[in-house]
Amino acid sequence: MSQKRQLLVDTALTLFYRNGINSIGINEILNVSGVAKRTLYAYFQSKEALVLAALQQRHDTFAAWLETVLTGAKSDEEVVLKLFSALESWFNGGESQLGDFRGCFFINTSAEFSDVNSDILRFCHHHKEATREIIARHLKSADGLLLDAICLMKEGAIVSAHLAGKNNLLRKGASTYCTLLQPKVPSKRWVSNT
Amino acid sequence: MSQKRQLLVDTALTLFYRNGINSIGINEILNVSGVAKRTLYAYFQSKEALVLAALQQRHDTFAAWLETVLTGAKSDEEVVLKLFSALESWFNGGESQLGDFRGCFFINTSAEFSDVNSDILRFCHHHKEATREIIARHLKSADGLLLDAICLMKEGAIVSAHLAGKNNLLRKGASTYCTLLQPKVPSKRWVSNT
DNA sequence: TGCGAGGTAGACAGAGTGGTCTACTTTTTT
DNA sequence: AAAAAAGTAGACCACTCTGTCTACCTCGCA
Secondary structure, three states: OOHHHHHHHHHHHHHHHHHOOOOOOHHHHHHHHOOOHHHHHHHOOOHHHHHHHHHHHHHHHHHHHHHHHHOOOOOHHHHHHHHHHHHHHHHOOOOHHHOOOOOOHHHHHHHHOOOOOOHHHHHHHHHHHHHHHHHHHHOOOOOHHHHHHHHHHHHHHHHHHHHHOOOOHHHHHHHHHHHHHHHHOOHHHHOOOO | OOHHHHHHHHHHHHHHHHHOOOOOOHHHHHHHHOOOHHHHHHHOOOHHHHHHHHHHHHHHHHHHHHHHHHOOOOOHHHHHHHHHHHHHHHHOOOOHHHOOOOOOHHHHHHHHOOOOOOHHHHHHHHHHHHHHHHHHHHOOOOOHHHHHHHHHHHHHHHHHHHHHOOOOHHHHHHHHHHHHHHHHOOHHHHHOOO
Protein backbone atom coordinates (compact mmCIF):
# COMPACT_ATOMS: atom_id res chain seq x y z
CA MET A 1 0.00 0.00 0.00
CA SER A 2 0.91 3.63 0.04
CA GLN A 3 0.66 3.92 3.81
CA LYS A 4 4.42 3.85 4.03
CA ARG A 5 4.75 6.39 1.27
CA GLN A 6 2.37 8.71 3.05
CA LEU A 7 4.19 8.24 6.33
CA LEU A 8 7.44 9.16 4.63
CA VAL A 9 6.01 12.32 3.12
CA ASP A 10 4.43 13.35 6.41
CA THR A 11 7.62 12.80 8.34
CA ALA A 12 9.76 14.48 5.71
CA LEU A 13 7.50 17.52 5.60
CA THR A 14 7.50 17.90 9.37
CA LEU A 15 11.27 17.63 9.66
CA PHE A 16 12.02 19.74 6.57
CA TYR A 17 9.69 22.49 7.66
CA ARG A 18 11.00 22.55 11.20
CA ASN A 19 14.72 22.33 10.43
CA GLY A 20 15.32 23.18 6.80
CA ILE A 21 15.84 20.72 4.00
CA ASN A 22 19.63 20.72 3.93
CA SER A 23 19.77 20.14 7.67
CA ILE A 24 17.75 16.94 7.50
CA GLY A 25 19.31 13.80 6.09
CA ILE A 26 17.57 10.78 4.63
CA ASN A 27 18.65 8.70 7.61
CA GLU A 28 16.92 10.98 10.07
CA ILE A 29 13.66 10.75 8.18
CA LEU A 30 14.01 6.97 8.22
CA ASN A 31 14.78 6.86 11.94
CA VAL A 32 11.85 9.07 12.88
CA SER A 33 9.35 7.36 10.60
CA GLY A 34 10.64 3.86 11.30
CA VAL A 35 10.57 3.01 7.59
CA ALA A 36 13.41 1.08 5.95
CA LYS A 37 15.72 2.80 3.51
CA ARG A 38 14.89 0.28 0.82
CA THR A 39 11.22 1.20 1.03
CA LEU A 40 11.96 4.89 0.66
CA TYR A 41 13.91 4.29 -2.52
CA ALA A 42 11.14 2.05 -3.82
CA TYR A 43 8.78 5.03 -3.75
CA PHE A 44 11.15 7.90 -4.43
CA GLN A 45 13.94 8.06 -6.92
CA SER A 46 16.04 10.43 -4.83
CA LYS A 47 15.94 12.84 -1.92
CA GLU A 48 14.87 15.54 -4.33
CA ALA A 49 11.80 13.52 -5.33
CA LEU A 50 10.87 13.24 -1.67
CA VAL A 51 11.35 16.98 -1.25
CA LEU A 52 9.03 17.65 -4.17
CA ALA A 53 6.40 15.35 -2.71
CA ALA A 54 6.65 17.20 0.60
CA LEU A 55 6.31 20.56 -1.17
CA GLN A 56 3.30 19.29 -3.08
CA GLN A 57 1.62 18.06 0.09
CA ARG A 58 2.27 21.34 1.87
CA HIS A 59 0.89 23.25 -1.06
CA ASP A 60 -2.29 21.15 -1.13
CA THR A 61 -2.79 21.59 2.60
CA PHE A 62 -2.19 25.32 2.46
CA ALA A 63 -4.39 25.89 -0.58
CA ALA A 64 -7.26 24.00 1.02
CA TRP A 65 -6.85 25.96 4.23
CA LEU A 66 -6.79 29.28 2.40
CA GLU A 67 -9.85 28.30 0.42
CA THR A 68 -11.90 27.63 3.55
CA VAL A 69 -10.57 30.80 5.17
CA LEU A 70 -11.75 33.01 2.33
CA THR A 71 -15.00 31.23 1.53
CA GLY A 72 -18.09 33.24 2.33
CA ALA A 73 -16.54 36.67 2.31
CA LYS A 74 -19.17 39.17 1.18
CA SER A 75 -16.83 41.97 0.15
CA ASP A 76 -13.20 42.65 -0.67
CA GLU A 77 -12.77 44.21 2.74
CA GLU A 78 -14.02 41.03 4.30
CA VAL A 79 -11.57 38.99 2.23
CA VAL A 80 -8.71 41.04 3.61
CA LEU A 81 -10.07 40.88 7.11
CA LYS A 82 -10.56 37.12 7.03
CA LEU A 83 -7.16 36.56 5.49
CA PHE A 84 -5.17 38.53 8.02
CA SER A 85 -7.00 37.33 11.08
CA ALA A 86 -6.46 33.76 9.87
CA LEU A 87 -2.78 34.51 9.36
CA GLU A 88 -2.52 35.88 12.87
CA SER A 89 -4.18 32.76 14.19
CA TRP A 90 -1.65 30.68 12.27
CA PHE A 91 1.28 32.66 13.72
CA ASN A 92 -0.04 31.97 17.20
CA GLY A 93 -0.38 28.25 16.63
CA GLY A 94 -4.15 28.27 16.30
CA GLU A 95 -4.44 26.60 12.90
CA SER A 96 -3.97 22.91 13.54
CA GLN A 97 -4.11 21.99 9.85
CA LEU A 98 -0.97 24.01 9.24
CA GLY A 99 0.92 22.82 12.30
CA ASP A 100 3.35 24.85 14.35
CA PHE A 101 4.29 28.06 12.62
CA ARG A 102 7.83 28.36 11.32
CA GLY A 103 7.44 30.80 8.45
CA CYS A 104 6.46 29.93 4.91
CA PHE A 105 7.85 26.57 3.85
CA PHE A 106 8.29 27.79 0.30
CA ILE A 107 10.12 30.99 1.21
CA ASN A 108 12.34 28.99 3.53
CA THR A 109 13.02 26.40 0.87
CA SER A 110 13.85 28.93 -1.80
CA ALA A 111 16.50 30.35 0.53
CA GLU A 112 18.31 27.01 0.50
CA PHE A 113 18.57 26.44 -3.24
CA SER A 114 20.15 28.68 -5.81
CA ASP A 115 19.58 27.01 -9.16
CA VAL A 116 16.60 28.98 -10.45
CA ASN A 117 15.69 26.33 -13.00
CA SER A 118 15.56 23.45 -10.54
CA ASP A 119 12.25 21.70 -10.01
CA ILE A 120 12.28 22.67 -6.38
CA LEU A 121 12.51 26.41 -6.98
CA ARG A 122 10.03 26.21 -9.82
CA PHE A 123 7.56 24.59 -7.49
CA CYS A 124 8.06 27.35 -4.93
CA HIS A 125 7.25 29.94 -7.59
CA HIS A 126 4.24 27.91 -8.65
CA HIS A 127 2.95 27.87 -5.08
CA LYS A 128 3.09 31.65 -4.83
CA GLU A 129 1.28 32.09 -8.13
CA ALA A 130 -1.38 29.57 -7.19
CA THR A 131 -1.88 31.24 -3.82
CA ARG A 132 -2.21 34.57 -5.53
CA GLU A 133 -4.87 33.16 -7.81
CA ILE A 134 -6.87 31.76 -4.94
CA ILE A 135 -7.00 35.21 -3.39
CA ALA A 136 -7.82 36.76 -6.77
CA ARG A 137 -10.75 34.41 -7.22
CA HIS A 138 -12.28 35.58 -3.96
CA LEU A 139 -11.99 39.27 -4.73
CA LYS A 140 -14.88 41.10 -6.33
CA SER A 141 -12.80 43.79 -7.98
CA ALA A 142 -10.28 42.88 -10.67
CA ASP A 143 -7.88 45.50 -9.38
CA GLY A 144 -4.40 44.07 -9.87
CA LEU A 145 -2.85 46.58 -7.52
CA LEU A 146 -5.14 45.58 -4.69
CA LEU A 147 -4.19 41.97 -5.29
CA ASP A 148 -0.50 42.86 -5.32
CA ALA A 149 -0.85 44.85 -2.14
CA ILE A 150 -2.58 42.02 -0.34
CA CYS A 151 0.05 39.52 -1.42
CA LEU A 152 2.82 41.90 -0.44
CA MET A 153 1.47 42.40 3.05
CA LYS A 154 0.75 38.73 3.43
CA GLU A 155 4.40 37.86 2.70
CA GLY A 156 5.60 40.65 4.94
CA ALA A 157 3.42 39.45 7.79
CA ILE A 158 4.62 35.85 7.46
CA VAL A 159 8.28 36.74 7.28
CA SER A 160 8.09 39.27 10.08
CA ALA A 161 6.23 36.91 12.36
CA HIS A 162 8.84 34.26 11.69
CA LEU A 163 11.96 36.37 12.05
CA ALA A 164 10.77 38.58 14.88
CA GLY A 165 10.43 35.59 17.17
CA LYS A 166 7.97 34.99 19.92
CA ASN A 167 8.92 37.74 22.30
CA ASN A 168 8.85 40.56 19.81
CA LEU A 169 6.14 43.16 19.65
CA LEU A 170 6.24 43.45 15.88
CA ARG A 171 4.51 40.15 15.58
CA LYS A 172 1.27 41.02 17.25
CA GLY A 173 1.51 44.67 16.41
CA ALA A 174 1.82 44.11 12.72
CA SER A 175 -0.88 41.54 12.37
CA THR A 176 -3.31 43.38 14.57
CA TYR A 177 -2.46 46.40 12.48
CA CYS A 178 -3.59 44.49 9.43
CA THR A 179 -6.85 43.49 11.01
CA LEU A 180 -7.50 46.91 12.48
CA LEU A 181 -6.69 48.82 9.35
CA GLN A 182 -8.92 47.14 6.86
CA PRO A 183 -12.47 47.73 8.02
CA LYS A 184 -11.79 51.43 8.56
CA VAL A 185 -10.30 52.43 5.23
CA PRO A 186 -12.14 51.35 2.08
CA SER A 187 -9.92 49.36 -0.24
CA LYS A 188 -10.63 51.49 -3.30
CA ARG A 189 -9.50 54.63 -1.59
CA TRP A 190 -6.64 52.66 -0.12
CA VAL A 191 -5.21 51.34 -3.31
CA SER A 192 -6.25 52.20 -6.79
CA ASN A 193 -7.17 55.44 -8.57
CA THR A 194 -3.91 55.79 -10.48
CA MET B 1 47.82 41.38 8.58
CA SER B 2 44.06 41.25 8.35
CA GLN B 3 44.01 41.37 4.56
CA LYS B 4 43.50 37.65 4.48
CA ARG B 5 40.84 37.83 7.12
CA GLN B 6 38.97 40.45 5.14
CA LEU B 7 39.32 38.43 1.96
CA LEU B 8 37.85 35.42 3.74
CA VAL B 9 34.88 37.37 5.03
CA ASP B 10 34.23 38.93 1.61
CA THR B 11 34.38 35.60 -0.16
CA ALA B 12 32.29 33.84 2.46
CA LEU B 13 29.61 36.53 2.34
CA THR B 14 29.39 36.41 -1.44
CA LEU B 15 29.12 32.64 -1.57
CA PHE B 16 26.82 32.32 1.43
CA TYR B 17 24.45 34.96 0.13
CA ARG B 18 24.36 33.52 -3.36
CA ASN B 19 24.02 29.85 -2.45
CA GLY B 20 22.92 29.55 1.16
CA ILE B 21 25.15 28.80 4.10
CA ASN B 22 24.59 25.06 4.32
CA SER B 23 25.31 24.67 0.61
CA ILE B 24 28.78 26.22 0.88
CA GLY B 25 31.58 24.29 2.53
CA ILE B 26 34.73 25.67 4.05
CA ASN B 27 36.77 24.17 1.25
CA GLU B 28 34.89 26.08 -1.41
CA ILE B 29 35.52 29.36 0.37
CA LEU B 30 39.19 28.45 0.53
CA ASN B 31 39.37 27.51 -3.14
CA VAL B 32 37.67 30.69 -4.32
CA SER B 33 39.62 33.01 -2.05
CA GLY B 34 42.91 31.19 -2.49
CA VAL B 35 43.58 31.26 1.24
CA ALA B 36 44.98 28.25 3.08
CA LYS B 37 42.85 26.33 5.52
CA ARG B 38 45.35 26.88 8.29
CA THR B 39 45.00 30.64 7.89
CA LEU B 40 41.23 30.48 8.10
CA TYR B 41 41.37 28.63 11.39
CA ALA B 42 43.96 31.09 12.66
CA TYR B 43 41.36 33.86 12.34
CA PHE B 44 38.14 32.00 12.98
CA GLN B 45 37.44 29.38 15.60
CA SER B 46 34.90 27.57 13.46
CA LYS B 47 32.66 27.88 10.44
CA GLU B 48 30.04 29.44 12.68
CA ALA B 49 32.45 32.23 13.62
CA LEU B 50 33.02 32.92 9.95
CA VAL B 51 29.27 32.96 9.35
CA LEU B 52 28.82 35.48 12.14
CA ALA B 53 31.55 37.68 10.68
CA ALA B 54 29.82 37.56 7.30
CA LEU B 55 26.47 38.44 8.89
CA GLN B 56 28.08 41.33 10.74
CA GLN B 57 29.66 42.67 7.57
CA ARG B 58 26.42 42.41 5.66
CA HIS B 59 24.59 44.19 8.43
CA ASP B 60 27.12 47.04 8.49
CA THR B 61 26.91 47.41 4.72
CA PHE B 62 23.12 47.35 4.69
CA ALA B 63 22.75 49.74 7.61
CA ALA B 64 25.11 52.26 5.99
CA TRP B 65 23.24 51.96 2.71
CA LEU B 66 19.86 52.46 4.38
CA GLU B 67 21.17 55.43 6.28
CA THR B 68 22.27 57.22 3.10
CA VAL B 69 19.00 56.28 1.40
CA LEU B 70 16.88 57.90 4.08
CA THR B 71 19.05 60.88 4.83
CA GLY B 72 17.57 64.18 3.79
CA ALA B 73 13.92 63.13 3.69
CA LYS B 74 11.77 66.14 4.58
CA SER B 75 8.64 64.28 5.60
CA ASP B 76 7.41 60.83 6.53
CA GLU B 77 5.95 60.48 3.06
CA GLU B 78 9.34 61.16 1.60
CA VAL B 79 10.94 58.57 3.86
CA VAL B 80 8.55 55.96 2.52
CA LEU B 81 9.05 57.11 -1.04
CA LYS B 82 12.84 57.08 -0.80
CA LEU B 83 12.84 53.71 0.91
CA PHE B 84 10.72 51.89 -1.64
CA SER B 85 12.30 53.39 -4.69
CA ALA B 86 15.71 52.41 -3.30
CA LEU B 87 14.40 48.90 -2.67
CA GLU B 88 13.16 48.68 -6.23
CA SER B 89 16.55 49.81 -7.47
CA TRP B 90 18.17 47.10 -5.33
CA PHE B 91 15.84 44.44 -6.78
CA ASN B 92 16.88 45.48 -10.27
CA GLY B 93 20.58 45.31 -9.54
CA GLY B 94 21.05 49.04 -9.32
CA GLU B 95 22.61 49.25 -5.86
CA SER B 96 26.22 48.24 -6.31
CA GLN B 97 27.01 48.42 -2.60
CA LEU B 98 24.52 45.64 -1.95
CA GLY B 99 25.57 43.45 -4.86
CA ASP B 100 23.31 41.24 -6.93
CA PHE B 101 19.91 40.84 -5.32
CA ARG B 102 19.07 37.46 -3.87
CA GLY B 103 16.57 38.32 -1.16
CA CYS B 104 17.42 39.32 2.37
CA PHE B 105 20.52 37.52 3.64
CA PHE B 106 19.09 37.43 7.16
CA ILE B 107 15.72 36.05 6.16
CA ASN B 108 17.47 33.45 4.04
CA THR B 109 19.81 32.53 6.84
CA SER B 110 17.07 32.20 9.40
CA ALA B 111 15.40 29.65 7.12
CA GLU B 112 18.43 27.40 7.38
CA PHE B 113 18.80 27.25 11.16
CA SER B 114 16.26 26.12 13.69
CA ASP B 115 17.83 26.61 17.09
CA VAL B 116 16.25 29.88 18.16
CA ASN B 117 18.90 30.53 20.80
CA SER B 118 21.87 30.13 18.48
CA ASP B 119 24.11 33.14 17.91
CA ILE B 120 23.30 33.08 14.21
CA LEU B 121 19.54 33.42 14.65
CA ARG B 122 19.97 35.96 17.38
CA PHE B 123 22.02 38.06 15.04
CA CYS B 124 19.33 37.84 12.38
CA HIS B 125 16.78 39.14 14.88
CA HIS B 126 19.17 41.86 15.91
CA HIS B 127 19.53 42.97 12.30
CA LYS B 128 15.80 43.36 11.87
CA GLU B 129 15.47 45.36 15.06
CA ALA B 130 18.39 47.59 14.15
CA THR B 131 16.94 48.17 10.68
CA ARG B 132 13.63 49.06 12.22
CA GLU B 133 15.29 51.59 14.47
CA ILE B 134 17.10 53.22 11.58
CA ILE B 135 13.77 53.76 9.87
CA ALA B 136 12.20 54.95 13.12
CA ARG B 137 14.93 57.53 13.59
CA HIS B 138 14.14 59.04 10.21
CA LEU B 139 10.41 59.32 10.81
CA LYS B 140 8.93 62.50 12.19
CA SER B 141 5.90 60.92 13.77
CA ALA B 142 6.35 58.42 16.58
CA ASP B 143 3.43 56.36 15.28
CA GLY B 144 4.33 52.75 16.00
CA LEU B 145 1.74 51.48 13.58
CA LEU B 146 3.18 53.47 10.71
CA LEU B 147 6.61 52.05 11.52
CA ASP B 148 5.19 48.52 11.69
CA ALA B 149 3.42 49.00 8.37
CA ILE B 150 6.55 50.22 6.64
CA CYS B 151 8.61 47.31 7.96
CA LEU B 152 5.88 44.87 6.97
CA MET B 153 5.73 46.11 3.41
CA LYS B 154 9.49 46.28 3.18
CA GLU B 155 9.79 42.59 4.11
CA GLY B 156 6.97 41.69 1.79
CA ALA B 157 8.59 43.52 -1.10
CA ILE B 158 11.97 41.86 -0.54
CA VAL B 159 10.54 38.38 -0.23
CA SER B 160 8.18 38.80 -3.18
CA ALA B 161 10.89 40.18 -5.43
CA HIS B 162 13.09 37.25 -4.52
CA LEU B 163 10.57 34.46 -4.82
CA ALA B 164 8.68 35.79 -7.80
CA GLY B 165 11.76 35.59 -9.97
CA LYS B 166 12.78 37.80 -12.79
CA ASN B 167 10.03 37.12 -15.26
CA ASN B 168 7.14 37.74 -12.91
CA LEU B 169 4.92 40.77 -12.98
CA LEU B 170 4.48 40.90 -9.25
CA ARG B 171 7.96 42.19 -8.85
CA LYS B 172 7.63 45.44 -10.69
CA GLY B 173 3.94 45.73 -10.01
CA ALA B 174 4.35 45.55 -6.29
CA SER B 175 7.27 47.86 -5.95
CA THR B 176 5.89 50.44 -8.30
CA TYR B 177 2.70 50.12 -6.35
CA CYS B 178 4.64 51.10 -3.26
CA THR B 179 6.12 54.14 -4.92
CA LEU B 180 2.88 55.17 -6.56
CA LEU B 181 0.76 54.74 -3.50
CA GLN B 182 2.65 56.86 -1.05
CA PRO B 183 2.58 60.40 -2.42
CA LYS B 184 -1.15 60.18 -3.13
CA VAL B 185 -2.49 59.01 0.21
CA PRO B 186 -1.24 60.79 3.33
CA SER B 187 0.30 58.38 5.80
CA LYS B 188 -1.82 59.51 8.72
CA ARG B 189 -5.01 58.78 6.92
CA TRP B 190 -3.45 55.62 5.66
CA VAL B 191 -2.50 54.18 8.98
CA SER B 192 -3.44 55.52 12.34
CA ASN B 193 -6.64 57.01 13.79
CA THR B 194 -7.61 53.95 15.81
C1' DT C 1 72.98 36.56 8.85
C1' DG C 2 69.37 34.81 11.40
C1' DC C 3 64.91 34.75 13.44
C1' DG C 4 60.14 34.88 13.92
C1' DA C 5 55.54 36.13 12.13
C1' DG C 6 52.44 35.00 8.83
C1' DG C 7 51.22 32.19 5.27
C1' DT C 8 50.93 27.77 2.08
C1' DA C 9 49.96 22.96 0.73
C1' DG C 10 47.67 19.29 1.63
C1' DA C 11 47.36 14.77 4.16
C1' DC C 12 44.49 13.10 7.54
C1' DA C 13 40.73 11.96 11.06
C1' DG C 14 36.12 11.15 12.25
C1' DA C 15 31.69 11.79 11.28
C1' DG C 16 27.96 12.16 8.07
C1' DT C 17 25.86 12.19 3.23
C1' DG C 18 22.79 9.99 -0.52
C1' DG C 19 22.20 5.87 -2.54
C1' DT C 20 22.76 0.50 -3.66
C1' DC C 21 22.50 -4.18 -2.48
C1' DT C 22 21.82 -8.79 -0.30
C1' DA C 23 19.27 -11.65 2.64
C1' DC C 24 15.41 -12.18 5.32
C1' DT C 25 10.47 -11.55 7.18
C1' DT C 26 5.75 -10.16 7.01
C1' DT C 27 1.52 -9.35 4.72
C1' DT C 28 -1.75 -9.86 1.13
C1' DT C 29 -3.85 -12.20 -2.59
C1' DT C 30 -5.27 -16.11 -5.06
C1' DA D 1 -1.77 -23.52 1.62
C1' DA D 2 1.17 -21.46 -1.74
C1' DA D 3 2.83 -17.69 -4.26
C1' DA D 4 3.57 -12.97 -4.89
C1' DA D 5 4.09 -8.51 -3.16
C1' DA D 6 5.68 -5.34 0.24
C1' DG D 7 8.71 -4.24 3.80
C1' DT D 8 12.90 -4.72 7.14
C1' DA D 9 17.71 -4.52 8.70
C1' DG D 10 21.79 -2.93 7.94
C1' DA D 11 26.30 -3.56 5.62
C1' DC D 12 28.50 -1.13 2.22
C1' DC D 13 30.23 2.41 -1.40
C1' DA D 14 32.03 6.68 -2.77
C1' DC D 15 31.84 11.01 -1.51
C1' DT D 16 31.70 15.39 1.37
C1' DC D 17 31.93 17.80 5.64
C1' DT D 18 34.51 20.41 9.47
C1' DG D 19 38.52 20.69 11.75
C1' DT D 20 43.68 19.30 13.05
C1' DC D 21 48.28 18.66 12.02
C1' DT D 22 53.00 18.44 10.00
C1' DA D 23 56.29 20.39 7.07
C1' DC D 24 57.68 23.94 4.44
C1' DC D 25 58.07 28.73 2.46
C1' DT D 26 58.73 33.88 2.36
C1' DC D 27 59.02 37.99 3.99
C1' DG D 28 60.52 42.21 7.12
C1' DC D 29 63.54 43.42 10.64
C1' DA D 30 67.52 43.58 13.57
